[in-house]
Amino acid sequence: TQPAAPKQFHLGMFEIGKPLGKGKFGRVYLARERTTGFVCALKVLHKSELQQGKVEKQVRREIEIQSNLAHPNILRLFGHFHDTARIFLILEFAGNGELYKHLRREQRFPEWKAAGYIAQMAAALRYLHKKHVMHRDIKPENILVGLHGEIKISDFGWSVHAPNNRRNTMCGTLDYLPPEMIRSGREENWYNEKVDLWSLGVLCYEFLVGEAPFEDTPVMTQRRIARGEMTVPGFVSSEARDLIKRLLVLDPEKRIPLEEVQQHPWIIKHCVKGE
Numbered sequence: 001t002q003p004a005a006p007k008q009f010h011l012g013m014f015e016i017g018k019p020l021g022k023g024k025f026g027r028v029y030l031a032r033e034r035t036t037g038f039v040c041a042l043k044v045l046h047k048s049e050l051q052q053g054k055v056e057k058q059v060r061r062e063i064e065i066q067s068n069l070a071h072p073n074i075l076r077l078f079g080h081f082h083d084t085a086r087i088f089l090i091l092e093f094a095g096n097g098e099l100y101k102h103l104r105r106e107q108r109f110p111e112w113k114a115a116g117y118i119a120q121m122a123a124a125l126r127y128l129h130k131k132h133v134m135h136r137d138i139k140p141e142n143i144l145v146g147l148h149g150e151i152k153i154s155d156f157g158w159s160v161h162a163p164n165n166r167r168n169t170m171c172g173t174l175d176y177l178p179p180e181m182i183r184s185g186r187e188e189n190w191y192n193e194k195v196d197l198w199s200l201g202v203l204c205y206e207f208l209v210g211e212a213p214f215e216d217t218p219v220m221t222q223r224r225i226a227r228g229e230m231t232v233p234g235f236v237s238s239e240a241r242d243l244i245k246r247l248l249v250l251d252p253e254k255r256i257p258l259e260e261v262q263q264h265p266w267i268i269k270h271c272v273k274g275e
């Protein structure tokens with residue numbers, strides 16, 4: 001029988017290739033494991049920066065959560081290791097890079113392409129929610145594209161096990177936050193995986209329109225999200241508009257469930273037979 005894969009990894013095992021991108025907390029490189037030739041992406045995180053950002057425990061949680069996930073539309077985290085100054089994430093390499101770059105270049109996606117992506121996202125989120133994991137940071141910047149055009153949710157740095165009632169200060173864009181995470185005030189910040197349904201609605205809108213539905217100044221964005229104030233441009237088909245409206249519902253319990261997203265007329269209309 002095959003010897004079990006080595007659990008201990010170290011930097012010397014990898015040949016480092018070209019930089020693939022840089023995030024707020026470090027760079028990602030193409031890498032190849034020397035003995036097997038296995039190609040992967042290596043994300044380098046500097047412990048000092050993580051400590052400054054007070055996010056070390058989030059990275060530990062990401063590693064713990066993502067190491068147990070295996071789905072074609074979720075980027076694999078194969079393992080991790082560290083040296084004195086850095087933590088290394090051994091990630092699946094996505095051959096067609098970052099989805100947001102494709103979106104910016106094409107401005108917006110044709111409806112057949114957007115529907116295909118939303119169907120894949122719904123499948124990935126069903127898998128995650130069955131494991132009571134909510135991603136909480138669904139946006140084009142956290143989606144990668146595989147060699148065959150399939151999309152992969154990545155960067156589980158903000159994912160948690162649902163339900164979650166700790167206050168979380170989110171950094172980065174507000175555009176994708178659902179009302180229940182925006183609403184401050186005394187009541188406990190209780191929310192569950194239905195936050196990902198709201199973000200799926202924002203994502204669908206941005207794929208079809210080329211900008212987020214509540215995009216505005218930070219203050220106005222929060223207000224428009226809290227009130228669900230957005231308009232869908234006329235060029236968007238009525239079926240797509242219907243799905244967006246059923247996802248961008250203020251009451252989390254009234255958002256269309258993922259099973260029904262996959263059966264929605266707009267999705268069915270564009271899915272290639274037999275997929």
Ligand SMILES: Nc1ncnc(NCCc2cnc(NC(=O)Nc3cccc(C(F)(F)F)c3)s2)c1Br
Pocket residue numbers: 020021023025028041043045055056057058059062075089091092093094095096097098144154155156157158
């Ligand atoms: N073509 C490609 N093929 C594969 N990967 C690529 N890029 C890396 C995508 C990532 C996947 N997972 C990630 N995870 C984190 O960054 N985690 C992280 C890091 C610091 C702080 C935190 C937090 F804790 F603060 F949230 C969380 S980045 C590319 Br481009």
